[in-house]
Amino acid sequence: VVRKFCGLLLLASISACSQPPAESGPAIVVPDAVHVSLAETLVPADPTLAAIYDRSCRACHALDGLGAPLSGHTAAWTPRLEERGLEGVLASVHTGRGAMPPMGYCPDCTDEDFRALIEFMSTEGQP
Amino acid sequence: MSTTRRAILLGSAGLATAVAIPGVQYAAWSMKDFTRDGYNPGLPPAPDGEVAWSNWSGIQQSTPKQIAVPATEDELATAITGAQRVRPVGSGHSFTGLVPSEHLIVDASRFSGLVSSDAATGIVTIGAGTRIRQAARELDAAGLACRICRTSMCRHWLAPSPHQRTARAVRCSRCTRMSKASGS
Numbered sequence: 001v002v003r004k005f006c007g008l009l010l011l012a013s014i015s016a017c018s019q020p021p022a023e024s025g026p027a028i029v030v031p032d033a034v035h036v037s038l039a040e041t042l043v044p045a046d047p048t049l050a051a052i053y054d055r056s057c058r059a060c061h062a063l064d065g066l067g068a069p070l071s072g073h074t075a076a077w078t079p080r081l082e083e084r085g086l087e088g089v090l091a092s093v094h095t096g097r098g099a100m101p102p103m104g105y106c107p108d109c110t111d112e113d114f115r116a117l118i119e120f121m122s123t124e125g126q127p
Numbered sequence: 128m129s130t131t132r133r134a135i136l137l138g139s140a141g142l143a144t145a146v147a148i149p150g151v152q153y154a155a156w157s158m159k160d161f162t163r164d165g166y167n168p169g170l171p172p173a174p175d176g177e178v179a180w181s182n183w184s185g186i187q188q189s190t191p192k193q194i195a196v197p198a199t200e201d202e203l204a205t206a207i208t209g210a211q212r213v214r215p216v217g218s219g220h221s222f223t224g225l226v227p228s229e230h231l232i233v234d235a236s237r238f239s240g241l242v243s244s245d246a247a248t249g250i251v252t253i254g255a256g257t258r259i260r261q262a263a264r265e266l267d268a269a270g271l272a273c274r275i276c277r278t279s280m281c282r283h284w285l286a287p288s289p290h291q292r293t294a295r296a297v298r299c300s301r302c303t304r305m306s307k308a309s310g311s
Contacts, residue, residue: 055239059260095169101183101219102170105258107234108196 029076031064038125039063039070049116056105061121067098072125081122090114180232182219189227198237206233218258241265 031039039062044050060068069076080089093114096102103109109117170179170188177190194216195206207213214228215235226232235256244251244266251271253262266272 051239055236055256055258055261058264059258063260096181096183096185099183102179102181105218105236107180107194108237 028067029069029073029079031070031073031076034127035070035073035125036064038072038127042072042120042125044117044120046116049113049120052106052109052113053117053120056109057117057121059105060099068100069121071121072123074122074124077122086115086118089118093118180216180226182221182226184220184222186222187224187227189229189232191228191232192230194232194234196234196237203233206231217256241269244269244271246270 042062044053057071060066061071064070069080084092090111093100093104094102096104104114106113167185169185170181171190173179173190177192178194179188179190180194181188191214193206195203197203197206210231212228212230213233214226214231215233216226217235219226235254238254238256239261240254240257241262242252242254246269249271251266251269253265257265263272
């Protein structure tokens with residue numbers, strides 16, 4: 001009886017300690033040095049979009065280590081777009097996500113602007 | 128004194144209990160839902176003729192008649208003329224209720240970027256809605272701030288000291304060393 005009791009206790013303790021942490025969001029894809037430096041320089045070709053990107057998106061999406069997928073780093077964007085789709089990612093901009101407040105610092109942006117910015121940031125950057 | 132089989136078994140049981148109790152407590156704690164009922168960090172529903180605003184955490188929400196995002200001083204003047212209560216909004220990361228308004232919220236985001244800079248005096252004029260990283264990036268380009276590396280992160284720093292103005296021309300890793308050497 002004592003042996004069975006000990007066995008059960010050990011099993012319980014092992015299973016309690018080996019619980020995996022709760023999953024939240026897609027896996028983090030760590031960018032390499034090339035993508036980190038690319039993200040710092042990429043800007044949309046369209047000047048209106050570039051102005052919005054400069055004042056609203058660039059602070060987080062061009063700097064590594066802040067949790068936001070980097071501009072031009074498609075590997076980080078693909079899991080998000082596959083999981084939620086473009087409209088789902090757009091919905092994340094509307095409601096806010098992570099450190100990004102609702103409307104992603106751009107209350108005057110239209111959904112078209114947001115879609116174009118998502119497309120720009122998720123397109124693989126060319127050096 | 129001899130160690131009996133019974134003592135070993137009892138000792139193991141005690142050890143297992145000592146590990147299991149905090150383990151189970153931790154598991155129970157981490158499975159709890161601490162979100163208050165009805166909490167929604169997203170934008171609140173806005174009635175007709177109103178728009179929705181929420182801060183980052185969702186603690187502050189409001190549905191003003193308009194969120195004005197003027198691009199020029201004339202547009203700003205037009206927006207606030209006749210408005211009852213005007214509240215300015217920044218980036219929405221504060222927790223206090225300074226922004227919510229039933230009437231007008233003004234977002235200065237479009238007044239962004241470097242307006243003018245004087246490298247000799249180190250005096251610059253930047254738009255009132257410029258976020259700090261954009262300010263740092265543009266000042267770096269103007270030779271009035273320094274970029275340094277911290278671990279894997281590159282940062283722009285606002286620091287118009289002569290050392291750092293020199294340092295901006297060199298690569299990130301060297302810049303860190305120079306900053307340390309210059310004591311800044």
